[in-house]
Amino acid sequence: MVSNIHARATARPRQQLDKDRLISAAFLVLERDGLDGLSMRPLAAELGVQAPALYWHIGDKAELLRLMARVVYAQARAEVGEQADWRAWLLGFGRSLRRTYASYRDGARLCAIAKAPDDKADITYHAQRIAAPLVALGLSQSRALSFEASVISFALGWASFEANGSMHLYLDEMLSFDESFETGLAALVRGFSD
Protein backbone atom coordinates (compact mmCIF):
# COMPACT_ATOMS: atom_id res chain seq x y z
CA MET A 1 0.00 0.00 0.00
CA VAL A 2 2.87 2.32 0.80
CA SER A 3 4.57 1.46 -2.45
CA ASN A 4 1.22 2.02 -4.14
CA ILE A 5 1.06 5.57 -2.88
CA HIS A 6 4.66 6.09 -3.85
CA ALA A 7 4.00 4.70 -7.29
CA ARG A 8 1.15 7.14 -7.80
CA ALA A 9 3.28 9.98 -6.56
CA THR A 10 6.13 9.25 -8.93
CA ALA A 11 3.77 8.41 -11.76
CA ARG A 12 2.32 11.94 -11.51
CA PRO A 13 5.19 14.36 -11.07
CA ARG A 14 2.80 17.13 -12.15
CA GLN A 15 0.38 16.99 -9.25
CA GLN A 16 -3.30 16.33 -9.82
CA LEU A 17 -5.85 19.03 -10.32
CA ASP A 18 -8.06 20.26 -7.52
CA LYS A 19 -10.16 23.32 -6.80
CA ASP A 20 -7.39 25.22 -5.04
CA ARG A 21 -4.81 24.74 -7.80
CA LEU A 22 -7.50 25.75 -10.25
CA ILE A 23 -8.24 29.00 -8.43
CA SER A 24 -4.58 29.94 -8.02
CA ALA A 25 -4.01 29.37 -11.71
CA ALA A 26 -7.08 31.47 -12.46
CA PHE A 27 -5.64 34.39 -10.50
CA LEU A 28 -2.40 33.99 -12.39
CA VAL A 29 -4.18 34.13 -15.73
CA LEU A 30 -6.27 37.06 -14.49
CA GLU A 31 -3.14 39.02 -13.67
CA ARG A 32 -1.49 38.14 -16.97
CA ASP A 33 -4.39 38.47 -19.42
CA GLY A 34 -7.09 40.39 -17.57
CA LEU A 35 -10.69 39.33 -17.01
CA ASP A 36 -11.45 39.20 -20.74
CA GLY A 37 -8.50 36.89 -21.26
CA LEU A 38 -9.53 34.60 -18.42
CA SER A 39 -11.18 31.83 -20.42
CA MET A 40 -11.31 28.11 -19.98
CA ARG A 41 -8.79 27.09 -22.63
CA PRO A 42 -5.90 29.33 -21.51
CA LEU A 43 -6.67 28.45 -17.90
CA ALA A 44 -6.49 24.75 -18.75
CA ALA A 45 -3.25 25.32 -20.66
CA GLU A 46 -1.75 27.02 -17.61
CA LEU A 47 -2.50 23.83 -15.68
CA GLY A 48 -1.13 21.58 -18.42
CA VAL A 49 -4.51 20.09 -19.17
CA GLN A 50 -7.34 20.26 -21.71
CA ALA A 51 -10.30 22.58 -21.17
CA PRO A 52 -12.97 19.92 -20.55
CA ALA A 53 -10.89 18.58 -17.65
CA LEU A 54 -11.79 21.67 -15.65
CA TYR A 55 -15.42 20.63 -15.62
CA TRP A 56 -14.59 17.65 -13.49
CA HIS A 57 -13.66 20.06 -10.68
CA ILE A 58 -16.08 22.95 -11.13
CA GLY A 59 -19.61 23.12 -12.44
CA ASP A 60 -19.14 26.06 -14.78
CA LYS A 61 -17.25 29.29 -15.26
CA ALA A 62 -19.67 31.19 -13.03
CA GLU A 63 -18.59 28.99 -10.13
CA LEU A 64 -14.96 29.80 -10.84
CA LEU A 65 -15.67 33.53 -10.70
CA ARG A 66 -17.70 33.05 -7.52
CA LEU A 67 -14.81 31.26 -5.85
CA MET A 68 -12.39 33.95 -6.95
CA ALA A 69 -14.63 36.70 -5.58
CA ARG A 70 -14.78 34.81 -2.29
CA VAL A 71 -11.00 34.97 -2.08
CA VAL A 72 -11.08 38.71 -2.68
CA TYR A 73 -13.68 39.33 0.03
CA ALA A 74 -11.94 37.04 2.49
CA GLN A 75 -8.75 39.03 2.00
CA ALA A 76 -10.48 42.39 2.41
CA ARG A 77 -12.22 41.09 5.53
CA ALA A 78 -8.97 39.78 7.02
CA GLU A 79 -7.15 43.07 6.54
CA VAL A 80 -9.52 45.03 8.73
CA GLY A 81 -8.16 43.86 12.06
CA GLU A 82 -9.29 44.89 15.51
CA GLN A 83 -11.21 48.13 15.83
CA ALA A 84 -12.43 50.20 18.76
CA ASP A 85 -16.04 50.62 17.65
CA TRP A 86 -18.32 49.71 14.78
CA ARG A 87 -17.79 52.97 12.93
CA ALA A 88 -14.05 52.47 12.92
CA TRP A 89 -14.60 48.90 11.72
CA LEU A 90 -16.79 50.00 8.83
CA LEU A 91 -14.27 52.66 7.82
CA GLY A 92 -11.48 50.12 7.90
CA PHE A 93 -13.54 47.63 5.95
CA GLY A 94 -14.41 50.20 3.27
CA ARG A 95 -10.78 51.19 2.81
CA SER A 96 -9.67 47.59 2.81
CA LEU A 97 -12.23 46.73 0.15
CA ARG A 98 -11.03 49.47 -2.17
CA ARG A 99 -7.39 48.45 -1.64
CA THR A 100 -8.19 44.79 -2.25
CA TYR A 101 -10.23 45.41 -5.41
CA ALA A 102 -7.33 47.46 -6.73
CA SER A 103 -4.76 44.81 -5.82
CA TYR A 104 -6.09 42.43 -8.50
CA ARG A 105 -6.27 43.24 -12.18
CA ASP A 106 -9.97 43.87 -12.97
CA GLY A 107 -10.73 43.09 -9.33
CA ALA A 108 -13.82 45.27 -9.11
CA ARG A 109 -15.25 43.99 -12.39
CA LEU A 110 -14.63 40.43 -11.24
CA CYS A 111 -16.59 40.97 -8.04
CA ALA A 112 -19.36 42.89 -9.80
CA ILE A 113 -19.87 40.00 -12.23
CA ALA A 114 -19.53 37.16 -9.75
CA LYS A 115 -22.81 35.73 -8.58
CA ALA A 116 -23.63 34.81 -5.01
CA PRO A 117 -24.08 31.11 -4.29
CA ASP A 118 -27.67 29.97 -4.63
CA ASP A 119 -27.31 27.64 -1.70
CA LYS A 120 -29.33 29.22 1.06
CA ALA A 121 -27.62 27.59 4.02
CA ASP A 122 -24.24 28.66 2.66
CA ILE A 123 -25.45 32.22 2.25
CA THR A 124 -26.98 32.54 5.71
CA TYR A 125 -23.79 31.18 7.20
CA HIS A 126 -21.69 33.79 5.42
CA ALA A 127 -24.10 36.55 6.31
CA GLN A 128 -23.61 35.82 9.98
CA ARG A 129 -19.86 35.43 9.65
CA ILE A 130 -19.70 38.76 7.85
CA ALA A 131 -21.84 40.57 10.38
CA ALA A 132 -20.06 39.01 13.36
CA PRO A 133 -17.38 41.67 14.03
CA LEU A 134 -20.01 44.41 13.95
CA VAL A 135 -22.32 42.50 16.25
CA ALA A 136 -19.39 42.03 18.63
CA LEU A 137 -19.00 45.80 18.63
CA GLY A 138 -22.60 46.33 19.70
CA LEU A 139 -24.72 46.49 16.56
CA SER A 140 -27.81 44.35 16.10
CA GLN A 141 -27.59 41.67 13.45
CA SER A 142 -29.95 43.43 11.08
CA ARG A 143 -28.30 46.83 11.36
CA ALA A 144 -24.89 45.19 10.96
CA LEU A 145 -26.01 43.55 7.72
CA SER A 146 -27.65 46.70 6.48
CA PHE A 147 -24.64 48.93 7.16
CA GLU A 148 -22.26 46.43 5.70
CA ALA A 149 -24.33 46.12 2.54
CA SER A 150 -24.12 49.89 2.18
CA VAL A 151 -20.36 50.00 2.65
CA ILE A 152 -19.79 47.14 0.21
CA SER A 153 -22.10 48.75 -2.34
CA PHE A 154 -20.31 52.05 -2.03
CA ALA A 155 -16.84 50.52 -2.31
CA LEU A 156 -17.77 48.23 -5.18
CA GLY A 157 -19.58 50.98 -7.07
CA TRP A 158 -16.69 53.34 -6.52
CA ALA A 159 -14.12 50.82 -7.65
CA SER A 160 -16.11 50.00 -10.80
CA PHE A 161 -16.41 53.69 -11.47
CA GLU A 162 -12.72 54.30 -10.87
CA ALA A 163 -11.59 51.27 -12.87
CA ASN A 164 -13.34 52.75 -15.85
CA GLY A 165 -10.03 54.14 -16.94
CA SER A 166 -11.20 56.94 -19.16
CA MET A 167 -12.71 58.55 -16.08
CA HIS A 168 -9.20 59.41 -14.99
CA LEU A 169 -8.60 61.32 -18.19
CA TYR A 170 -10.56 64.25 -16.88
CA LEU A 171 -11.49 63.61 -13.27
CA ASP A 172 -7.87 63.60 -12.21
CA GLU A 173 -7.77 67.27 -13.06
CA MET A 174 -11.04 68.15 -11.39
CA LEU A 175 -10.93 66.12 -8.21
CA SER A 176 -8.89 63.55 -6.37
CA PHE A 177 -10.20 60.01 -6.41
CA ASP A 178 -8.54 59.17 -3.11
CA GLU A 179 -9.94 62.21 -1.37
CA SER A 180 -13.44 61.83 -2.78
CA PHE A 181 -13.64 58.18 -1.83
CA GLU A 182 -12.52 59.03 1.67
CA THR A 183 -15.06 61.85 1.88
CA GLY A 184 -17.88 59.63 0.67
CA LEU A 185 -17.02 56.71 2.92
CA ALA A 186 -16.65 58.97 5.95
CA ALA A 187 -19.97 60.65 5.15
CA LEU A 188 -21.71 57.31 4.83
CA VAL A 189 -20.39 55.92 8.10
CA ARG A 190 -20.86 59.15 10.00
CA GLY A 191 -24.44 59.37 8.73
CA PHE A 192 -25.51 56.04 10.24
CA SER A 193 -27.44 56.75 13.41
CA ASP A 194 -26.51 55.01 16.66
Add this chain to the structure above:
Amino acid sequence: MVSNIHARATARPRQQLDKDRLISAAFLVLERDGLDGLSMRPLAAELGVQAPALYWHIGDKAELLRLMARVVYAQARAEVGEQADWRAWLLGFGRSLRRTYASYRDGARLCAIAKAPDDKADITYHAQRIAAPLVALGLSQSRALSFEASVISFALGWASFEANGSMHLYLDEMLSFDESFETGLAALVRGFSD
Protein backbone atom coordinates in the same frame (compact mmCIF):
# COMPACT_ATOMS: atom_id res chain seq x y z
CA MET B 1 -34.81 66.21 -57.22
CA VAL B 2 -38.12 65.93 -55.48
CA SER B 3 -38.96 62.81 -57.47
CA ASN B 4 -35.51 61.55 -56.62
CA ILE B 5 -36.21 61.79 -52.92
CA HIS B 6 -39.60 60.22 -53.40
CA ALA B 7 -38.09 57.39 -55.38
CA ARG B 8 -35.63 56.67 -52.58
CA ALA B 9 -38.42 56.76 -50.04
CA THR B 10 -40.58 54.25 -51.90
CA ALA B 11 -37.62 52.10 -52.81
CA ARG B 12 -36.91 51.61 -49.10
CA PRO B 13 -40.17 50.91 -47.30
CA ARG B 14 -38.18 49.48 -44.40
CA GLN B 15 -36.43 52.65 -43.26
CA GLN B 16 -32.66 52.85 -43.24
CA LEU B 17 -30.58 52.07 -40.24
CA ASP B 18 -29.20 54.76 -37.99
CA LYS B 19 -27.81 55.02 -34.49
CA ASP B 20 -31.16 55.75 -32.86
CA ARG B 21 -32.98 52.83 -34.46
CA LEU B 22 -30.06 50.67 -33.48
CA ILE B 23 -30.23 51.70 -29.84
CA SER B 24 -34.01 51.26 -29.60
CA ALA B 25 -33.71 47.79 -31.07
CA ALA B 26 -30.92 47.04 -28.61
CA PHE B 27 -33.19 47.93 -25.68
CA LEU B 28 -35.87 45.72 -27.15
CA VAL B 29 -33.49 42.77 -27.38
CA LEU B 30 -32.19 43.54 -23.89
CA GLU B 31 -35.69 43.33 -22.47
CA ARG B 32 -36.47 40.16 -24.38
CA ASP B 33 -33.22 38.18 -24.03
CA GLY B 34 -31.31 39.89 -21.22
CA LEU B 35 -27.77 41.26 -21.37
CA ASP B 36 -26.28 37.86 -22.17
CA GLY B 37 -28.66 37.49 -25.09
CA LEU B 38 -27.86 40.94 -26.44
CA SER B 39 -25.42 39.99 -29.18
CA MET B 40 -24.77 41.40 -32.61
CA ARG B 41 -26.51 38.73 -34.69
CA PRO B 42 -29.87 38.77 -32.88
CA LEU B 43 -29.74 42.56 -32.77
CA ALA B 44 -29.14 42.66 -36.52
CA ALA B 45 -31.97 40.17 -37.08
CA GLU B 46 -34.29 42.40 -35.08
CA LEU B 47 -33.47 45.18 -37.55
CA GLY B 48 -33.86 42.94 -40.58
CA VAL B 49 -30.21 43.14 -41.46
CA GLN B 50 -26.98 41.13 -41.30
CA ALA B 51 -24.61 41.52 -38.35
CA PRO B 52 -21.73 43.22 -40.20
CA ALA B 53 -24.12 45.99 -41.27
CA LEU B 54 -24.15 47.25 -37.68
CA TYR B 55 -20.48 48.11 -37.92
CA TRP B 56 -21.24 50.78 -40.46
CA HIS B 57 -23.11 52.68 -37.73
CA ILE B 58 -21.15 51.91 -34.58
CA GLY B 59 -17.50 51.18 -33.97
CA ASP B 60 -17.94 48.12 -31.81
CA LYS B 61 -20.19 46.54 -29.21
CA ALA B 62 -18.61 48.57 -26.42
CA GLU B 63 -19.88 51.71 -28.11
CA LEU B 64 -23.38 50.26 -28.23
CA LEU B 65 -23.32 49.56 -24.50
CA ARG B 66 -21.93 53.03 -23.82
CA LEU B 67 -24.77 54.62 -25.77
CA MET B 68 -27.31 52.49 -23.93
CA ALA B 69 -25.86 53.48 -20.56
CA ARG B 70 -26.09 57.11 -21.61
CA VAL B 71 -29.81 56.67 -22.17
CA VAL B 72 -30.21 55.16 -18.72
CA TYR B 73 -28.34 58.00 -17.00
CA ALA B 74 -30.16 60.66 -19.00
CA GLN B 75 -33.45 59.18 -17.85
CA ALA B 76 -32.38 59.01 -14.20
CA ARG B 77 -31.14 62.58 -14.40
CA ALA B 78 -34.37 63.82 -15.99
CA GLU B 79 -36.55 62.24 -13.32
CA VAL B 80 -35.02 64.21 -10.46
CA GLY B 81 -36.82 67.46 -11.13
CA GLU B 82 -36.59 70.68 -9.16
CA GLN B 83 -35.31 70.46 -5.61
CA ALA B 84 -35.05 72.93 -2.75
CA ASP B 85 -31.40 72.32 -1.86
CA TRP B 86 -28.46 70.19 -2.90
CA ARG B 87 -29.12 67.51 -0.29
CA ALA B 88 -32.66 67.03 -1.55
CA TRP B 89 -31.32 66.89 -5.09
CA LEU B 90 -28.79 64.19 -4.24
CA LEU B 91 -31.45 62.15 -2.44
CA GLY B 92 -33.77 62.44 -5.41
CA PHE B 93 -30.98 61.54 -7.80
CA GLY B 94 -30.00 58.47 -5.78
CA ARG B 95 -33.56 57.19 -5.66
CA SER B 96 -34.08 57.93 -9.32
CA LEU B 97 -30.92 56.01 -10.21
CA ARG B 98 -32.05 52.93 -8.36
CA ARG B 99 -35.50 53.10 -9.95
CA THR B 100 -34.04 53.58 -13.41
CA TYR B 101 -31.53 50.73 -13.10
CA ALA B 102 -34.39 48.49 -12.03
CA SER B 103 -36.63 49.62 -14.88
CA TYR B 104 -34.44 47.88 -17.45
CA ARG B 105 -33.64 44.20 -17.47
CA ASP B 106 -30.02 43.85 -16.29
CA GLY B 107 -29.90 47.65 -16.09
CA ALA B 108 -27.30 47.80 -13.32
CA ARG B 109 -25.06 45.23 -14.97
CA LEU B 110 -25.31 47.11 -18.24
CA CYS B 111 -24.16 50.35 -16.62
CA ALA B 112 -21.43 48.63 -14.63
CA ILE B 113 -19.99 47.10 -17.80
CA ALA B 114 -20.36 50.16 -20.04
CA LYS B 115 -17.20 52.17 -20.47
CA ALA B 116 -17.00 55.92 -20.38
CA PRO B 117 -16.11 57.61 -23.67
CA ASP B 118 -12.39 58.15 -24.09
CA ASP B 119 -12.99 61.47 -25.77
CA LYS B 120 -11.82 64.01 -23.24
CA ALA B 121 -13.83 66.99 -24.47
CA ASP B 122 -16.97 64.90 -24.44
CA ILE B 123 -16.30 63.78 -20.88
CA THR B 124 -15.56 67.24 -19.51
CA TYR B 125 -18.74 68.50 -21.13
CA HIS B 126 -20.81 65.81 -19.46
CA ALA B 127 -19.10 66.33 -16.13
CA GLN B 128 -20.18 69.96 -16.13
CA ARG B 129 -23.69 69.15 -17.34
CA ILE B 130 -24.02 66.57 -14.58
CA ALA B 131 -22.74 68.87 -11.87
CA ALA B 132 -24.81 71.85 -13.06
CA PRO B 133 -27.96 71.40 -10.89
CA LEU B 134 -25.83 71.02 -7.78
CA VAL B 135 -23.75 74.06 -8.64
CA ALA B 136 -26.99 75.99 -9.15
CA LEU B 137 -27.96 74.96 -5.62
CA GLY B 138 -24.79 76.42 -4.16
CA LEU B 139 -22.12 73.72 -4.27
CA SER B 140 -18.70 74.33 -5.78
CA GLN B 141 -17.96 72.45 -8.97
CA SER B 142 -15.47 70.11 -7.33
CA ARG B 143 -17.69 69.25 -4.37
CA ALA B 144 -20.62 68.74 -6.71
CA LEU B 145 -18.63 66.24 -8.77
CA SER B 146 -17.29 64.51 -5.69
CA PHE B 147 -20.69 64.11 -4.04
CA GLU B 148 -22.30 62.98 -7.23
CA ALA B 149 -19.61 60.38 -7.81
CA SER B 150 -20.33 59.03 -4.34
CA VAL B 151 -24.08 58.86 -4.89
CA ILE B 152 -23.69 57.18 -8.28
CA SER B 153 -21.20 54.70 -6.83
CA PHE B 154 -23.51 53.86 -3.99
CA ALA B 155 -26.57 53.45 -6.20
CA LEU B 156 -24.72 51.43 -8.83
CA GLY B 157 -23.04 49.22 -6.27
CA TRP B 158 -26.30 48.68 -4.48
CA ALA B 159 -28.17 47.85 -7.66
CA SER B 160 -25.48 45.35 -8.71
CA PHE B 161 -25.64 43.82 -5.29
CA GLU B 162 -29.42 43.66 -5.31
CA ALA B 163 -29.62 42.35 -8.88
CA ASN B 164 -27.56 39.38 -7.78
CA GLY B 165 -30.78 37.45 -7.37
CA SER B 166 -29.64 34.82 -4.96
CA MET B 167 -29.05 37.58 -2.43
CA HIS B 168 -32.80 37.86 -2.09
CA LEU B 169 -33.04 34.21 -1.08
CA TYR B 170 -31.86 35.02 2.39
CA LEU B 171 -31.58 38.76 2.76
CA ASP B 172 -35.30 39.21 2.25
CA GLU B 173 -35.80 37.45 5.56
CA MET B 174 -33.12 39.34 7.42
CA LEU B 175 -33.53 42.88 6.16
CA SER B 176 -35.50 44.98 3.71
CA PHE B 177 -33.65 46.06 0.59
CA ASP B 178 -35.80 49.16 0.20
CA GLU B 179 -35.28 50.27 3.76
CA SER B 180 -31.56 49.58 3.80
CA PHE B 181 -30.99 51.44 0.56
CA GLU B 182 -32.90 54.39 1.92
CA THR B 183 -30.93 54.27 5.18
CA GLY B 184 -27.62 54.13 3.36
CA LEU B 185 -28.43 56.88 0.90
CA ALA B 186 -29.77 59.14 3.65
CA ALA B 187 -26.66 58.49 5.75
CA LEU B 188 -24.38 59.31 2.85
CA VAL B 189 -26.10 62.57 1.96
CA ARG B 190 -26.55 63.62 5.57
CA GLY B 191 -22.88 62.92 6.20
CA PHE B 192 -21.61 65.37 3.60
CA SER B 193 -20.50 68.53 5.37
CA ASP B 194 -21.80 71.92 4.25
Add this chain to the structure above:
DNA sequence: ACCTGAACACCGTTCAAGT
Protein backbone atom coordinates in the same frame (compact mmCIF):
# COMPACT_ATOMS: atom_id res chain seq x y z
C1' DA C 1 -23.23 55.27 -48.91
C1' DC C 2 -24.75 51.24 -47.06
C1' DC C 3 -25.18 46.35 -46.84
C1' DT C 4 -24.14 41.06 -47.75
C1' DG C 5 -21.44 36.59 -47.67
C1' DA C 6 -17.93 34.36 -46.15
C1' DA C 7 -14.52 33.81 -43.16
C1' DC C 8 -11.28 34.17 -38.82
C1' DA C 9 -10.17 33.32 -34.32
C1' DC C 10 -12.26 32.67 -30.67
C1' DC C 11 -15.95 31.35 -26.74
C1' DG C 12 -18.48 27.86 -22.85
C1' DT C 13 -19.99 23.40 -22.55
C1' DT C 14 -21.20 18.34 -23.50
C1' DC C 15 -20.06 13.71 -24.05
C1' DA C 16 -18.35 9.50 -25.63
C1' DA C 17 -14.18 7.34 -25.11
C1' DG C 18 -9.85 6.42 -23.08
C1' DT C 19 -6.71 5.17 -18.73
Add this chain to the structure above:
DNA sequence: ACCTGAACACCGTTCAAGT
Protein backbone atom coordinates in the same frame (compact mmCIF):
# COMPACT_ATOMS: atom_id res chain seq x y z
C1' DA D 1 -11.70 8.80 -10.63
C1' DC D 2 -9.95 11.80 -13.75
C1' DC D 3 -8.78 13.34 -18.29
C1' DT D 4 -8.78 13.63 -23.74
C1' DG D 5 -10.69 14.41 -28.54
C1' DA D 6 -14.04 15.87 -31.05
C1' DA D 7 -17.86 18.30 -31.60
C1' DC D 8 -21.92 21.83 -30.98
C1' DA D 9 -23.79 26.17 -31.01
C1' DC D 10 -22.43 30.14 -30.40
C1' DC D 11 -19.45 34.81 -30.04
C1' DG D 12 -17.24 39.85 -31.99
C1' DT D 13 -15.12 41.49 -35.87
C1' DT D 14 -12.94 42.08 -40.67
C1' DC D 15 -13.17 42.55 -45.40
C1' DA D 16 -13.85 41.85 -50.15
C1' DA D 17 -17.64 42.22 -52.93
C1' DG D 18 -22.08 43.73 -54.27
C1' DT D 19 -25.79 47.67 -55.14
